[in-house]
Amino acid sequence: MAKAARAAQAWRAYRDVSRPGSPGIGVRLRAIPRLLGGVMNGTYPGMGRGKLAMMGLGVLYMLSPVDVIPEFLLLVGVVDDFGVFLWLMGSLLGESGRYVDWERRRVRAVPS
Structure with a gap:
């Protein structure tokens, strides 16, 4: 994923979290x-499960000592890990927000 696309996804996640009426970041993190x-x-x-597997691979990539761009190349080597981190956080925050909304709709749909 290109740097611009990762940055745009991170911006969308921030905008979504800060939107009035949207689940806040704490609610989203607790929902993960x-x-x-x-x-x-x-x-x-x-x-x-496929998207969940991709997220798991993202975590493994960040933790792995093997990188596409090694860290010994100073700043350049850290940028690829940071890009994966941005994608992962944007995806997790977005998905957890949709999950919280789904939970809320489900609770309202249950007759008391």
Whole structure:
């Protein structure tokens, strides 16, 4: 993914989090474990296991000592990890926000 696309995705995630009525960043971060569980056990239809696997690969890439651009190239080597981090955080914040909205709709749909 190009740097401009990653930056645009991060900006969209920030704009979405700061939108009035949208779940805040704390709510989204606390929802991530529930989101992961919902995807894994199939109760949340909004995200597939394929995207979850891509996010997992992103985490592994950041933690891995093997890089496409090694860190010994100073700043350039860190930029690729930071790009993956931006994509991962943008994806997680966006997906967790959609998950919280889905949970809220589901709770309202349940008759009391």
